[in-house]
Every structure is written in C-alpha cells, then in structure tokens.
Amino acid sequence: MLITVKEIALMFDVSENEVYRWIKQKEIPCHKINEQYRFNQTEIMEWAATHHKKTSALFSAENKNDEEILPLLIDAVKEGGIFYNVKGNSQAEVLKSIVELLNIPEDVDRDFLYQILLAREELGSTAVGNGIAIPHVRNPIVLQIDNPIVMLCFLEHPIDFNALDEKPVNTLFVMISKTVRGHLRLLSRIASILHDQNITTALSHHESPEILLSLLQKAEESIQ
DSSP, X not given: OEEOHHHHHHHHTOOHHHHHHXXXXXXXXXXXXXXXXXXXXXXXXXXXXXXXXXXXXXXOOOOTTOOOOOOOHHHHHHHHOEEEEEOOSSHHHHHHHHHHHOOOOTTSOHHHHHHHHHHHHHHSOOEEETTEEOOOOSSOOOOSOSSOEEEEEEEEXXXXXXXXXXXXXXXXXXXXXXXXHHHHHHHHHHHHHTTOHHHHHHHHTTOOHHHHHHHXXXXXXXXX
C-alpha cells in the first residue's frame, strides 16, 4: 500500500514541511511516482521501528469497515512461544535455530523460510537497537497457518545484527504473518511496546514467560 506525504505527516504528527525535510535529507524511504512522493507502508513501519519513531493516534492503517479481524500482539506471542538460550554463534546460525523451533505445520518448507529470513537481513538489518531485532520479511509470507505468529527469543550469545547503535542483539521478535494488514499491525505494536520501560527492562532481564506475557498484555491494552 502506498501512502502520501500528508498521510505520513498525520502518521508521525509532524508538519508536511518536516516530511519534505526527511525526504530531502534521505532520512525516510520514499518513491517518486509521476512527480509525487509516495511511501510503501511496510517500509515505513520498518523505518519507524528502527528509528524509534512513534506513530500518532490520529493515524490508523486499519479500515474499520473491513471484515478482517486484526491480530493482537499478545495472542501472536502466545501462539509463537517464548524461548530461552537459543543457540547460534552467527546471525545465520541463530535464524536457523529459530526456524527449527517455530511452531508451524510439518508440511511448511522450513529451509525456504530460513532462506527468506536470511535474504531479508541482506536487504537491511531488522535490528531496532538496544539489543533487539525483529526478523521478518518485507512482505508477509503466506503460509498455511491458522494464526499469525510472534516468537520471542532470548539468545544464548549476543550476535552482531548490524544494528545502527552497533550493539549486539540478544532478543528477537520473529514475525510470521498471514496478511499485509496483519503484518503491519503486529510490526506497529511491537514498535510501540518497545517504548515501554517496563517491557525493555523485563526483556533485558530475560524474565519468566508469566511476567513477560503479563507486561505485554498491559502494554498492548494501553495502545488499544
């Protein structure tokens, strides 16, 4: 989905002049189509997460008239699970371990999924800073899964993910989505809850699943 300069301004609660400044200084990903600037919504949500940009409550990517039921982050994490001491001494090894742990049907080609996640990292790091990354694909993978998945993983060893803040990654939210809108919804919600100090502290301490799920639910309820 492509969005306009005006919609970007609403999304980040800034002036249109500020958006044009971002464009001029090449701070924000954009495309010029028929002499008009347009933005890919998935790229923008990735950019917002990586650069810790909060989206305005005035902006909604969710069409209230659409029949699609958008996922809750807490439900997706329960579906995906929380894992500790995930093994791997490199980005590739960690992603391989994660794909093997994923709660997905037996007939899903795990090697294909692994290759897509690797290719996504080659396009640009999914690290968002402070030791956290959100491995996913730029466009959602359509798999035969009943519900979207967010897998929360704590690594056995911190790994270099080419993060902008140059900090090694030790915590990953791995997303598998069924639809574009569900993908954007989950990405947006992960970015939002990472502004919650209680969440980031709990993640850094590798708290128990019970504590993490309770904090995630409270944080998500605050952005309903």
